[in-house]
Amino acid sequence: MSASTFVDRMRTRQKKASTLEDFLPGLSRRLPDGVRSVVNQMFGLWASLGFLRYLIAGALLASIALPLGPSKDEVLVRTGFFALAALGLNVVVGLAGLLDLGYVAFFMIGAYTVGLMTESSAPVHPLILDAWFVLPLAVAIAMITGIILGTPTLRLRGDYLAIVTLGFHEITRQTAKNLGVVNGSRGIFAIPAPDFTIPGTSITVDFGPLNPELYWFVLVVFIVLALFMISRLQDSRIGRSWEAIREDEVAAASMGIPVVKMKLYAFAIGASTSGLAGWALATKVGFINPNTFPLLSSILVLCAVVIGGIGSSLGALVGAAIVFGLPEMLRELGTNEILGFDVQTGRIAIFGLLLVLLMIFRPGGFISSTRRRAELGGGGADIAEESVTPVLVE
Amino acid sequence: MKRSRSTVLMASLAALALVAAACGGGEEDGDTATGGGGGGCTWEIGTIGALSGDLATVGGPIAEGIRYGVEQANEQMDLACELTLNEQDSQGAEDQAPPLAQTLVQSENLVAVVGPYFSGETAAVGPTFEDAGVPFLTPSATNPDLSTNGWTNFFRLVGTDAQQGEEAATYMTEVEGLSNIVVMHDNSEYGKPLADTVASTLGDSAATVIALNPEETDHSAELSKALNEDPDGIFFGGYQPEFSEILKQGTEQGLDVVYVSGDGSKAPELSQDPSAEGSIVLCPCDDPAVSTNEEANQFAEDFESAVGEPPGTYATEGYDGIQLVATALQEGGYDGDTPIEEIRTGIQEYVANNTYEGLSKTYEFDETGELGQVSIFAYQTSSEGATGFEQLGLVSELAGQ
């Protein structure tokens, strides 16, 4: 072990012991010292659990499904697809600082891979595989598409990337609409749901439409895996490179960080997570067409990431619950309108407003790391004015 | 700075409160759902469709027909239990429908479903109903692929796009005498197959097939291509908003031809713009308010006095669907003690094996759940008509003259 990796490791250990101050500084300041120290001790305890934390988080997430009952589990599963997607987008937007407005295009590519390669109603099947065996293919193809799109475009300035990805989403969707091999806008029906025979027994777990909670368990496994991988990445050399690029791209490049390559990693990880979510959606719903993946979904996943807290995996999950779960829950309760805003479509207006307000008042989102907040909040060189010579203005 | 921190705190707390309220409320809702139904004896008919949102203009009239059907069935039929309606609003989106279908099949009084209204959502929820053994009768989903899934509980109360397309071609060549027709469509799961069937049935009379993007407003490129064919007719497969745009922009570009569209364009909004006057809309539905059938006219009057507006497109099919289920319940002789699974199976068997004389047509299904015989009506857009249309008659009869 070289000295530098050792230092890196030590830094990593130190960073993990978060405090309440990191997440909710306002709340932390208002709490009496005693309460704050108890909470911070709990944070410390949590951090010391190591890998066990992921198992506990998984068990907690999985247990949500049990008291709800199938119809609400469907809502949960739908939220789960997008929570998974939000985790991936968070790597792209939050960790690497790249604004991707066409993220759901990769979701779509993952889903269509499943549609084409399982025994579905698609007119052409390059391969016919079991739903489980398509999983790595869906992830890989989404990732490859991400790399193909990213290689030329990641050299562009950030705001151009936003518009290119937006265009890419539209190209993908329209192409799927026009191509006969994916049955155009009629889409692909009868995508088989996966099943699972417990080894050594004859018990078969069927992930069919009547057992949505089983699907939720599958999603929880994916979410926990993604959480684990992302956290490992964040603490790795790659993660620190992203941090450096986000803070100052020019400085990072001059320090010898391969900027485009690192951005490409983030893009590829995001795309593959999205592809995984697409696999889940296609096998669960069993039916996909181009309209299943509107541009709006890309924007809503972005809303989830931003509202939860840019750069925070936990935030992405909370954001997905607010953006995708909450409106469905309200509708389940029979609330279709709030102050004249339709719950389904009006939420987009409300989330849009929330995006603006958050950027102004709390750029890190509801749950955020101190470090990320500092970056978004100020110090950016591009459009800064007051930072230079505020005294001379007035 | 101070202000911003307190704002943040309040916003966070508000969000937490919202989440807590949603979760707490969710549990309560679950309790009432499991405890519901006790005491009196009721049978529930479910319906899923666009009751609000963008597509409510299409879904609303169907839902009205269904509500009226339940009301009438309770009043006029001798049923052992009271019929109630369990309405679920999907806003027409296939990704929103599956949870609602779950809600329906969990209900212990659910005997059958009349819905969903659109093809996409029907494809998405079909497996749920099929697995649960709940018969579902769609009043308006016309994608031909739906009946190829092997669902035994699926029944379609209207003709498919394929059947409609063939008759549309017959209408244009034989009734209107057109010989050079440009076929356009909106590239949707509904419009494209319809237009393709029309074009293939037309054969040499179809000049070209042109797709347009329904999300855009400007169709000048597509219409320029159409103009170049010097057509005498244009068929459009798609929905009313785009058909309106084609009518407006087409007449402006000098396309002075016969415009024909399918049931997707049969919405009262079509007649609002003067450019639509005289255009033809074909529909496998008998619009009772302007029908030549007197019984249907009577129904339209009763409906209007009860509901407050004339029955819209596919309202009759929704009504017939309810009546058909109610008839199956009556003929089966079930009562409040019959197990719900037995009733569901009984309805499925009754609908599959019997011929029912409905208001808009005779319902007789083949083994895939399709109607054996369909009737397509031709309408002329007219601001004078009660629903924005005047009925010209059955296409088969018009062509036979």
Place this chain on the structure above:
Amino acid sequence: MDCNTGAFPNLFVTGLILGMLYALIALGYTMVYGVLKLINFAHDAIFMIGAASIFYLFGVWFGLNEPTGGVVLVSLIAVGFLVSGLASGGSAVLLERLAYRPLRRRGAARLSFLIAAVGASFFITYLFQQDFLLGTSEHNFPGFMATESALTIIGAQVNNRRVLAVLTAVALFLILDFFVNKTRSGRSIRAVAQDIDAARLMGVNVDRVVALTFFVGGFFGGIAGFLYGMVFSKVAWNLGFFPGIKAFTAAVLGGIGNVRGALLGGVTLGLVENLSTLCIGAEWKNPIAFSVLVLVLIFRPTGILGEGLSAR
């Protein structure tokens, strides 16, 4: 591939007209980008507000749905330009004041601006989609100007509404070009575009210049909304979405931040879009338009004429 050259004249003329409208919308993107280096994603909503304001004032309030002529028509059009321009220009200034200025003050990162702009766009658009505003259905544009065929260019019929749109667009471009290059306010805009800090040190009131830029871009966007609504006889909550993306593409194509580039880019895009349908199905129109965008950005990110209000 079956190329259909007979449709060329019609496609050329309609593509040209469409391109002029794109160019007019592109101005809003280009002005703001030139000064702040910010993509104002909310400009599509600002554009829609222009059309909506006319729908409310002329259609709902005054009920001007019967064709008029002569002086009445001319004055109605003039009032229409003013109202739609002020409604959109005002909204753009408000947007800048409420959403972007606090971010500028704090020197926020670029990502924050972009996210705020996307948020603002969706907020305004979906606000108008609610039932208390435009709702989900499409409305007819007030029919105070009858449509009649005005002239025939190389065999293509062009109606009076489209002629009005093209003439207005040309006039507005001449005015703007003069404004940016020859007036005092134009000079301060160019100064801020070139170097925001230097301009401030030289005594330019940066906030006022930024507000002015948003107002001018919004004003032109509003008039574009008015013309777009009238040409296609339609007002709807999502009127701005596709024209917005296309106009942005046009701005990048011509060289974002460059007023003349917006005109060139708009017309080029309109023609590419329509003429591409000569040989390929019209359903490929949008994938082609967006592929052009992606290719231009990869191979010539500064567009045809290069970037910058100041570069000249």
